[in-house]
Amino acid sequence: DAGNIETIFRIMQSVPSPKAEPFKKWIAKVGFERIEETRDPEKAIRRAMIAYRLKGYPDEWINARVRTILSRKELTSEWAKRGVSEGLQYAILTNIISEETFDLDTQEHKTHKSLGKTDNLRDHMTDLELILTMLGEKSTTSIASARDARGFEENKSAANSGGKIAGDARRNLEKQLKRSVVSKENYLPGREQQDQLVEGDSKLLE
Numbered sequence: 790d791a792g793n794i795e796t797i798f799r800i801m802q803s804v805p806s807p808k809a810e811p812f813k814k815w816i817a818k819v820g821f822e823r824i825e826e827t828r829d830p831e832k833a834i835r836r837a838m839i840a841y842r843l844k845g846y847p848d849e850w851i852n853a854r855v856r857t858i859l860s861r862k863e864l865t866s867e868w869a870k871r872g873v874s875e876g877l878q879y880a881i882l883t884n885i886i887s888e889e890t891f892d893l894d895t896q897e898h899k900t901h902k903s904l905g906k907t908d909n910l911r912d913h914m915t916d917l918e919l920i921l922t923m924l925g926e927k928s929t930t931s932i933a934s935a936r937d938a939r940g941f942e943e944n945k946s947a948a949n950s951g952g953k954i955a956g957d958a959r960r961n962l963e964k965q966l967k968r969s970v971v972s973k974e975n976y977l978p979g980r981e982q983q984d985q986l987v988e989g990d991s992k993l994l995e
Contacts, residue, residue, distance in 0.1 A: 889952025925955030
């Protein structure tokens with residue numbers, strides 16, 4: 790309650806006890822891995838895939854999730870080039886795409902899935918929700934580039950158009966399925982699964 794993760798890591802590094810050495814080595818290992826991932830982003834993708842498998846996600850879902858990671862990176866890179874400020878403006882544009890795609894903003898989507906404040910929404914989407922999310926983001930990226938959108942307002946218009954393309958696809962699919970694509974399903978672990986995750990994470994550190 791008194792410190793964030795960074796503070797806890799610094800406390801661990803400062804503890805003058807042999808018992809703290811395994812934790813210090815782990816922190817150093819994680820730091821080294823992050824530097825390696827900066828040099829070679831494919832390593833980060835492979836690490837993410839391993840982590841999702843340990844958590845019990847199916848391969849089809851993992852493939853869709855990785856594609857959304859790449860589409861998100863492409864979109865934010867495009868926004869950065871076009872004068873959109875990271876932080877609040879990114880969040881606003883992301884919400885616009887989400888609302889156009891799912892008729893729910895990001896927080897409403899999390900609430901629909903009974904997720905907590907710190908839960909990552911995309912880690913709890915179905916593969917169909919992930920695919921539609923990617924469609925909205927890829928469409929927005931392409932439209933922003935085609936229009937040569939500059940600044941927040943022009944990219945806001947592109948986000949509306951890109952999200953609408955994904956929203957139209959969702960509605961057409963729902964007509965065929967005769968059910969909503971927006972699911973209440975999540976991947977929140979029960980007690981048994983949490984124990985498996987702890988065991989799996991421990992093996993990764995060995």
